[in-house]
Amino acid sequence: MAVPTIVRERTPQLIVLAVILALNAVISPGFFSIEIQNDRLYGSLIDVLNRGAPVTLLAIGMTLVIATKGIDLSVGAVMAIVGAVAASLITSGYSLPATLAGALFVGLVCGLWNGALVALLDIQPIIATLILMVAGRGIAQLITEGVILTFNDKPELIFVGSGSFLSLPMPVIIWIVIAILAILVVRRSALGLLIEAIGINRRASTLSGVNSRVILLAVYAVSGLCAAVAGVIAAADIKGADANNAGLWLEMDAILAVVIGGTSLLGGRFSLVGSLMGAMIIQSLNTGILLAGFPPEFNLIIKAAIILIILIVQSPASQTAMANFRANRQTVAVKTESREHAAR
Amino acid sequence: MRTLNLLAATAFATALSVSSAFALTVGFSQIGSESGWRAAETSVTKLEAQKRGIDLKFADAQQKQENQIKAVRSFIAQGVDAILIAPVVATGWDAVLKEAKEANIPVILLDRQIDAPEDLYLTAVTSDQVHEGKVAGEWLVKTVGDKPCNIVELQGTTGSSPAINRKKGFEEAIAGHDNLKIIRSQTGDFTRTKGKEVAESFLKAENGGKNICALYAHNDDMAVGAIQAIKEAGLQPGKDILVVSIDAVPDIFQAFIAGEANATVELTPNMAGPAFDALDAYLKDKKEPAKWIQTESKLYTPADDPQKVYDEKKGLGY
Incomplete structure (x- = not known):
């Protein structure tokens, strides 16, 4: 049977996602029902896709960074900065294209800053990006002057967060388009291979002619850009820039999504599709917990417990155990078969 | 622009207090400006002080208790007439409050209660x-x-x-x-x-x-x-x-x-108004206020001229 490689490679993630979605359907019987409300698709499944947008976008950039054996802790803070920039530009009367361009530019600059610290100054990524993680919310606070900067009267920017196109919420369309673009760029060119090479051994790849500085700068810049898009969506969603809370702790969810997706924190082989599925797994979990109606004290415990189970199932030890189990069964099968042959 | 206005207001209040011999000097140790409500509390406190001709010395602690303690000590050294504290945490205040008590400077807590003997502060103004x-x-x-x-x-x-x-x-x-x-x-x-x-x-x-x-x-x-x-x-x-x-x-x-x-x-940002009133009664008539002054929890509905309230509140720095 011809199973596409992508499905075969991502079987664990697919199974986990299916199990969690099935659990959600048990908890909330209407989970899979989708209807049209105000000319847009409406239902819990759409919520998962929509609410998952920020983490999905962050996970795309994070995957590439982690593949180079790096990490980007600043993405949540960059979301806050970019949200603040977008809100202050649109409320100062700039047009939507100018606002979006300004916001993305700021995200790009944040990414390049991280990239420069890592690629040019050789500072360890976890420390290099920690700087912006800590300083970023302060910068965002300065831009918003400590208030939630609202733009209730700017439908064009609000549309990015809560509008819909072809009946799908805008954030869903944005992340799907960016994901497809990212996958095409890294997999239809040698770029993905070069990123993996740097992650496995930066020195060796530099010696064999890979321009590792430029590629490192580029992956952090892409991570900054993805965070910028997520920041604009998060601000547009609530019609305001909340410097204190926008993107708070989302860098952790993004890293988790990448790990659940099967990319190792040690760099090297990566899978964008895996990370997207990781992000969807996390969001299905979040939505499921909210639908379940448990007291809020249990939210984090349940989430941690389920994630622990997922990571145990995916751990190298249990993978080896599974492989051994399968191999044993096959040998048993082969033996029985040969015995049957002999009997004939 | 807002900052400029406040600066002007403070300068004006200072000028007033210099001209009047009876004016009080009050030190205010604020937690910081972590939320819009906090910013509004700061500007309302400044406005209330200005209204009463009080010379308000303001110190922003940037969410750190050690900064607040330093600020209180410097207020004591300057010999202010009273000290307002919006405490960032509940514990660890005993020593510095004793110093204020020994210097005979009444302390009023704003917005939050603390774990300390009641005789160390004059009163606490908070919401319920x-x-x-x-x-x-x-x-x-x-x-x-x-x-x-x-x-x-x-x-x-x-x-x-x-x-x-x-x-x-x-x-x-x-x-x-x-x-x-x-x-x-x-x-x-x-x-x-x-x-x-x-x-x-x-x-x-x-x-x-x-x-x-x-x-x-x-x-x-x-x-x-x-x-x-x-x-x-x-x-x-x-x-x-x-x-x-x-x-x-x-x-x-x-x-x-x-x-x-x-x-x-x-949740009114005006904790300073009742605090100043209590202080006034205490200094003038030696009237000990209750240890806890509860601020009013006023109910607003769309019948309360929301446009007017919005315009009033918007200027407070929320």
Whole structure:
């Protein structure tokens, strides 16, 4: 049977996602029902896709960074900065294209800053990006002057967060388009291979002619850009820039999504599709917990417990155990078969 | 521009105090400016001081207790007439408060209580969070009357004292009214984003929101997020689902104007006004105030000229 490689490679993630979605359907019987409300698709499944947008976008950039054996802790803070920039530009009367361009530019600059610290100054990524993680919310606070900067009267920017196109919420369309673009760029060119090479051994790849500085700068810049898009969506969603809370702790969810997706924190082989599925797994979990109606004290415990189970199932030890189990069964099968042959 | 105005106001107040021999000098150690409400508290305190001709010495502690203690010590060294503290934490104040007591400088706590012997401070001016929840609940009880009403609740950050107390007060108010039931209660972390996300799940889980008659949020920001979720579900917030919350920040008054929210309970940023009044009575007539002065938890509804309140509040730095 011809199973596409992508499905075969991502079987664990697919199974986990299916199990969690099935659990959600048990908890909330209407989970899979989708209807049209105000000319847009409406239902819990759409919520998962929509609410998952920020983490999905962050996970795309994070995957590439982690593949180079790096990490980007600043993405949540960059979301806050970019949200603040977008809100202050649109409320100062700039047009939507100018606002979006300004916001993305700021995200790009944040990414390049991280990239420069890592690629040019050789500072360890976890420390290099920690700087912006800590300083970023302060910068965002300065831009918003400590208030939630609202733009209730700017439908064009609000549309990015809560509008819909072809009946799908805008954030869903944005992340799907960016994901497809990212996958095409890294997999239809040698770029993905070069990123993996740097992650496995930066020195060796530099010696064999890979321009590792430029590629490192580029992956952090892409991570900054993805965070910028997520920041604009998060601000547009609530019609305001909340410097204190926008993107708070989302860098952790993004890293988790990448790990659940099967990319190792040690760099090297990566899978964008895996990370997207990781992000969807996390969001299905979040939505499921909210639908379940448990007291809020249990939210984090349940989430941690389920994630622990997922990571145990995916751990190298249990993978080896599974492989051994399968191999044993096959040998048993082969033996029985040969015995049957002999009997004939 | 706002800063300039404040500067001008402070300068003006200083000039006043120099000209009048009876003017008081009061030191104010503020936590910082972590929220819009905090910023409003600072500007209201400055305004109240200016109104009374008090020379206010302001110190921003940037969320650190050691900065607050340093500020209090410097106020004592300067020989101020009184000290206001908005304490960042509840413990660790005994030593510095004793120093103030020895220097005969009365200390008034703003907005939060501390764990210290009561004789170390003059009084504490705070709101009663349980009472805030109760006012919100009583409004809902009165508004729905005998009709059955399913309530969904957006809690504050799990385990935080405003979340615990505002929940408790609301539950006390609706107790004994069997037609009112809290059917779902989940945390929205006091933020708009989480308020919206959690409200979306409430709506999905309760038959597209048709089972829900009212939404109670522990702060206005979560209510603002929930209002958007209700609109996106094709329902009318304020009509199909009643919305009641706490804090009275400017943005909820915009929702009043749009007819999308029904009531809010004010957490007043004016803690300094009652504090200055108590101080005045104490210094002039040697009248010891009670150890706790509770601020008013005023209920606002769209009938209270929301545009006017919005304009007033918007200038306070929320």
